[in-house]
Amino acid sequence: MRTFVLVFALITSFFSSCTNSPASSGNTNHYGEDVLQSVIANADSLKTFDFVDARVEAIKNALQRPIPVLLCADSLNGNQELAQTIALSDSTFTKNIRDIKTNTPYRNEIFAVFPARESDLLNFKQTFNFKDCYRVEMYNYPLNLSTVAFVDIKQQKVVSAFTQEQTQPEIPQYLKTLAIKIAINSPEVQEAYGIKPSEKDALMASTKTSLNRTRCERSRHLCVAPTFVKDGKALWAIVDLTDHKLVGVRWTNVGTTGPAAPMITERRLQDDKITACFCEKETALEKNGWKLNYMLTSSDGLRIAQVSFNGKPILQSAKLVDWHVSYSGTDGFGYSDAVGCPYFSQAAVVAFEPPKILEIKDDAGTTTGFALEQAFRSEQWPTPCNYNYRQRFEFYKDGRFRVAAASIGRGCGNDGTYRPVFRIAFATEQNNFAEWNGINWNNWPMEKWQLQSATTAYAENKYQYQLTDNSGNGFFMQPANGKFGDGGRGDNAFVYVTQNKPAVDEGEADLVTIGPCCNTDYHQGPEKFIEPSPDNIQNKKLVVWYVAQLKNDDTKGNEYCWAESVLQNGVYVTKAYPCFAGPMFVPITKTISK
Amino acid sequence: MSEYFLTIRRMLCTAGCLLAVVFFSCKEEVVDFDANNCKKNPPFIQSMGFDGKSSFFSTSDIRTMGLLLLQSEQPGNPNAAVTRSFQHPSWRKGGWLAPILIDEAGNIYTAPAPFISMLDNPVANNNTIYKVDARSGVMEEFMRLPLADSINAQNPYGIIGMVYLCETGTLYVSSVAGSRLHEENGHIYVIDVKNKKIIDQLDHTDAMGMGISYASGKRQLFFGTGRNSDVQSTILNKEGKFSGKPQMAFSLQNLGPRGDDKVRRIRSDQSGNLTVSGIEFNFNLIAPREKQETLYEFVYDEEAKKWGLKQAP
Numbered sequence: 074m075r076t077f078v079l080v081f082a083l084i085t086s087f088f089s090s091c092t093n094s095p096a097s098s099g100n101t102n103h104y105g106e107d108v109l110q111s112v113i114a115n116a117d118s119l120k121t122f123d124f125v126d127a128r129v130e131a132i133k134n135a136l137q138r139p140i141p142v143l144l145c146a147d148s149l150n151g152n153q154e155l156a157q158t159i160a161l162s163d164s165t166f167t168k169n170i171r172d173i174k175t176n177t178p179y180r181n182e183i184f185a186v187f188p189a190r191e192s193d194l195l196n197f198k199q200t201f202n203f204k205d206c207y208r209v210e211m212y213n214y215p216l217n218l219s220t221v222a223f224v225d226i227k228q229q230k231v232v233s234a235f236t237q238e239q240t241q242p243e244i245p246q247y248l249k250t251l252a253i254k255i256a257i258n259s260p261e262v263q264e265a266y267g268i269k270p271s272e273k274d275a276l277m278a279s280t281k282t283s284l285n286r287t288r289c290e291r292s293r294h295l296c297v298a299p300t301f302v303k304d305g306k307a308l309w310a311i312v313d314l315t316d317h318k319l320v321g322v323r324w325t326n327v328g329t330t331g332p333a334a335p336m337i338t339e340r341r342l343q344d345d346k347i348t349a350c351f352c353e354k355e356t357a358l359e360k361n362g363w364k365l366n367y368m369l370t371s372s373d374g375l376r377i378a379q380v381s382f383n384g385k386p387i388l389q390s391a392k393l394v395d396w397h398v399s400y401s402g403t404d405g406f407g408y409s410d411a412v413g414c415p416y417f418s419q420a421a422v423v424a425f426e427p428p429k430i431l432e433i434k435d436d437a438g439t440t441t442g443f444a445l446e447q448a449f450r451s452e453q454w455p456t457p458c459n460y461n462y463r464q465r466f467e468f469y470k471d472g473r474f475r476v477a478a479a480s481i482g483r484g485c486g487n488d489g490t491y492r493p494v495f496r497i498a499f500a501t502e503q504n505n506f507a508e509w510n511g512i513n514w515n516n517w518p519m520e521k522w523q524l525q526s527a528t529t530a531y532a533e534n535k536y537q538y539q540l541t542d543n544s545g546n547g548f549f550m551q552p553a554n555g556k557f558g559d560g561g562r563g564d565n566a567f568v569y570v571t572q573n574k575p576a577v578d579e580g581e582a583d584l585v586t587i588g589p590c591c592n593t594d595y596h597q598g599p600e601k602f603i604e605p606s607p608d609n610i611q612n613k614k615l616v617v618w619y620v621a622q623l624k625n626d627d628t629k630g631n632e633y634c635w636a637e638s639v640l641q642n643g644v645y646v647t648k649a650y651p652c653f654a655g656p657m658f659v660p661i662t663k664t665i666s667k
Numbered sequence: 668m669s670e671y672f673l674t675i676r677r678m679l680c681t682a683g684c685l686l687a688v689v690f691f692s693c694k695e696e697v698v699d700f701d702a703n704n705c706k707k708n709p710p711f712i713q714s715m716g717f718d719g720k721s722s723f724f725s726t727s728d729i730r731t732m733g734l735l736l737l738q739s740e741q742p743g744n745p746n747a748a749v750t751r752s753f754q755h756p757s758w759r760k761g762g763w764l765a766p767i768l769i770d771e772a773g774n775i776y777t778a779p780a781p782f783i784s785m786l787d788n789p790v791a792n793n794n795t796i797y798k799v800d801a802r803s804g805v806m807e808e809f810m811r812l813p814l815a816d817s818i819n820a821q822n823p824y825g826i827i828g829m830v831y832l833c834e835t836g837t838l839y840v841s842s843v844a845g846s847r848l849h850e851e852n853g854h855i856y857v858i859d860v861k862n863k864k865i866i867d868q869l870d871h872t873d874a875m876g877m878g879i880s881y882a883s884g885k886r887q888l889f890f891g892t893g894r895n896s897d898v899q900s901t902i903l904n905k906e907g908k909f910s911g912k913p914q915m916a917f918s919l920q921n922l923g924p925r926g927d928d929k930v931r932r933i934r935s936d937q938s939g940n941l942t943v944s945g946i947e948f949n950f951n952l953i954a955p956r957e958k959q960e961t962l963y964e965f966v967y968d969e970e971a972k973k974w975g976l977k978q979a980p
Contacts, residue, residue, distance in 0.1 A: 103848070240924075286921075288924075288925065290924075335895075335921070335926075336921050336926050336927075338926060338927070340925075340927075353848075371820050408783050408784070408954075409784040409786055410783065410784070411784060411952065415949060416848055416949050416951065417822050417847060417951070418821060418951045419784075419785055419820065419821075419823045419951070419952055420951050420952060420953075421952045421953060421954060423951060451953070452953070582820070583820045585785045585786075586784035586785050586786040588786075589786060
C-alpha cells in the first residue's frame with residue numbers, strides 16, 4: 074500500500090470571477106462579463122446539504138432490494154402505482170437494472186407514470202382501452218439510459234418496453250424541487266444573484282418553467298438548470314442530480330424573440346470560462362514569497378512565467394510541451410498528445426476546469442508551501458483510449474520548487490509508456506550546469522543530454538545535477554526517485570540542457586508537437602535544439618528539458634498511470650492511480666555544495 | 668487493442684460512411700449521388716486487381732497515415748473484414764488527410780487534416796489540395812490555396828471541406844486557415860478544376876461540412892459554420908459561382924445529445940432532403956474517436972418555405 078507523505082488541500086479554485094483587471098493582464102478580453110463572471114463549482118469542496126441526506130439514504134436502501142429501483146416519489150394514484158408495480162415485475166423493463174457481469178445493482182429510478190397517449194401505441198395492431206394503459210418511464214443513472222414500458226393494468230401486463238441510450242426522461246416534480254433547493258442553497262448561486270433566491274424566484278417568465286433543459290456532456294450525469302431572472306438577465310444554475318451538486322452558474326441575456334439562445338451546458342460553461350479567464354489572459358499569483366504569472370497555452374499545458382522567490386528571479390518560464398505515449402505491444406503505435414486550451418488550440422487533451430491552488434502540508438500537518446495544479450481530460454475518460462493528465466507546480470516556503478506532471482491513464486492498453494516533456498527555462502543570465510559523478514560536480518561545457526539509470530550517482534543520495542550562477546548560488550536538481558511522497562516510482566528521465574539564446578526562439582513560444590509518440594531513445598524532441606552542433610553552455614542562460622519515462626501498470630494492487638470505473642452506490646466512480654513525475658529544485662546551501 | 672480501434676472506427680463509420688457507397692471515408696465529403704452524381708471509379712483500381720464494387724478509399728485508418736485503398740468482404744457492412752489493402756508510396760506525402768472526392772474521370776481529390784498532433788501536418792501545408800491521377804494512381808500536389816494572412820499557432824486546421832459540382836466541373840473547398848478564436852478568416856473557394864483556377868470565393872466564412880442540393884428547384888450549396896451549429900445556403904449559378912449572399916437555412920442548435928453539434932457532412936437525397944452529420948468541433952485536436960456523431964434529417968417545406976427537422980435523434 075502506498076503512503077502519501079504530502080497532503081494537498083484546496084485553498085483556491087477561483088470561485089470569484091476573473092476580471093479584466095489591467096493588473097493581471099495586458100490583453101483585451103473578447104468575452105463578455107457573463108462569461109468572465111461565470112463560476113465553475115469546485116467539486117473538491119462541495120457542501121453536503123442536509124436535505125439531500127434522506128434521498129441518499131433512500132438510494133442506498135433501494136439498492137439493497139431485490140428490484141433495486143427507486144420508486145416514483147411524486148404522488149401517484151392507485152392505477153399509476155399498479156402500473157409501476159407491473160412494469161417492475163417485467164423482465165424486459167428491468168433488463169438493465171443490474172450490471173450483467175457482476176449482478177451489482179445500478180441506480181435506477183421511476184421518473185413518471187402517466188396515462189398512455191394515442192401516439193404511444195400507434196404501432197400496435199391490437200386496440201387498447203386507453204384508460205387502462207400507462208406509460209412508465211425509468212432512468213438508469215450510470216448508463217444514462219431511459220427505459221419506457223407501456224402497461225395495460227387491466228390485463229396486468231407490459232404491452233411493450235424499449236430503451237433509449239444517452240437519453241433522460243422528463244424529470245419528476247420531486248427532483249425539480251430538489252434541483253431548485255440545491256441551487257438556492259449553493260453559495261455560488263447566492264453570490265451571483267446577490268441574495269439567497271427563493272424557490273419562487275426560479276421561474277423563466279418566457280417559458281413558464283422553473284427549469285431550463287441542459288446537459289452535462291462530460292460527466293454524462295442527469296443535469297437541469299434552475300434559472301433565476303433578474304434585471305432582464307437569466308442566471309443559469311446547472312445542477313447535477315446524479316451527484317446532488319451544483320456544476321456552475323452563468324448569466325445570459327433573456328431573449329424574447331428570434332432564434333433560441335444557445336443552451337448553457339456543463340461543457341460550454343467550462344470551456345468559455347477557462348478560455349476567457351486562463352487562455353486569453355495571464356493571472357498573477359503571489360504567495361509564500363513566490364511571485365509568478367500563469368496561463369493556459371494552446372499546446373504546452375499550463376505555463377508559468379516571471380517566477381521569483383523573495384524578489385530574486387528564478388524561472389523565465391516552465392511548461393509541459395508534450396506527452397509522448399507509446400505502446401510496446403505494437404511497434405510504432407501511440408500518440409503525441411499536447412495539452413492545452415479547449416478552443417482554437419493544438420491540444421488533443423484539453424483543460425476542463427480552472428487551475429487550482431493547493432496547500433502543501435507535511436505528514437505532521439504543517440503547511441510547507443503551495444501547489445498550482447491543472448487537470449486535462451479526454452471527454453470519455455476513463456474509458457479506454459481516453460486520457461487524463463495532471464500538471465503541478467509546487468512551491469515551498471524554503472525556496473524549493475518542483476515541476477511535475479502525472480498521467481492518470483487510461484490510455485489504449487496496459488503496455489503503455491508515458492513520456493512527458495518538460496521545458497524549464499531559468500532566469501539567471503549566467504549559469505553553469507554540472508552532474509554529480511560520485512565524487513565531484515562535473516560541469517557540462519556544451520549542450521548535451523543524459524539518461525538517468527540504475528548506476529546514476531547522486532550527491533547526498535538525492536541530487537543528480539546542479540545549476541549554479543557565478544557566485545555559486547543556484548539549485549540542486551533532484552529527479553523523482555520515488556521519494557517525493559506522491560506515489561511516483563521514479564522517472565528514468567532524459568535530461569537535456571540547451572542554451573537559451575536571446576535571438577532564437579527554441580521553445581519559449583508555444584511549441585508545436587516536438588517529437589513522435591514512440592521513440593524509446595533520446596529522440597524525444599529537445600535534441601533538435603542540440604544537434605548537430607551543440608552550443609557552449611558555460612556561463613549562459615540555460616533551459617533544462619526533462620523527459621520522464623513512466624510505464625503504466627494495471628495489475629491489481631499495483632496500478633500506475635491507470636484509472637478504472639467502479640460501481641459505487643449504483644453509479645460509476647473513477648478510481649485513479651496517478652504516476653507523478655518531475656524534478657525538484659533545491660536551493661544550494663554552502664554545507665551541501667562543498 | 669486493435670479490435671478496440673476497429674470497433675470504434677466502425678462505430679463512427681456506421682453513422683454515415685458506409686451507406687452503400689463504394690468510396691468512403693469517415694471524414695469524406697460526398698456530393699449528392701442522385702442529383703449530382705458523376706463520379707467514376709478510378710481506372711487504376713482495376714488494373715491493380717481490386718474489385719471496384721467492393722473497394723473503397725479511406726483516410727480514417729488511425730494507424731496508417733494518408734490515403735488507403737481497401738477491399739471489403741461485404742461492401743456497406745462496417746463490420747465486414749477488409750480483404751485487401753493498398754497504399755501507393757505517394758499517398759502519404761500530404762500527412763494525415765481528410766476529405767476524399769472523386770470526379771467524373773475517376774481522379775481523386777483530397778487535403779491534409781491533422782490527426783491528434785501537428786507532427787506530420789505542418790500548418791503551411793494545410794491549404795494544399797492533392798490529386799490522385801485516375802490512371803496512374805500517383806498522388807501529386809494539385810494546387811495550393813492562398814495562404815491565410817495570419818497563419819497562427821492557435822488554429823491547426825486549413826482545408827476541412829470539399830464538394831464537387833458535376834455540371835460545371837467546379838470544386839468547392841472550405842478552408843479555415845488563419846482563423847482565430849475571435850477572427851473568422853476562413854473562405855469557401857470555387858475552383859475550376861480543368862483550369863486549376865479559383866473562379867469565386869466567399870470570405871470571412873469558416874465553413875465545415877458542405878453539400879449540394881437541388882431542393883425547390885435551386886442549385887444550392889449548403890454549409891455548416893464552424894463557429895456555431897447553423898447551416899447556411901447559397902445559390903449557385905450555371906457556372907457554379909455564388910449567386911447572392913448566404914442565407915440561414917436551419918440550425919442544429921439544441922438538437923441531439925450534445926446540442927451544439929457542428930456539421931461534418933451534408934448529403935442530399937433525390938427529393939432534395941438533407942442528411943446532416945453533426946459532431947463536436949472546437950478547432951482543437953481532440954481525437955476523432957472521442958467524437959460521437961449524430962445524423963439529422965432535414966426536409967424542405969415548400970409551403971412554409973423553410974427547413975424542418977424530420978427525425979429527432
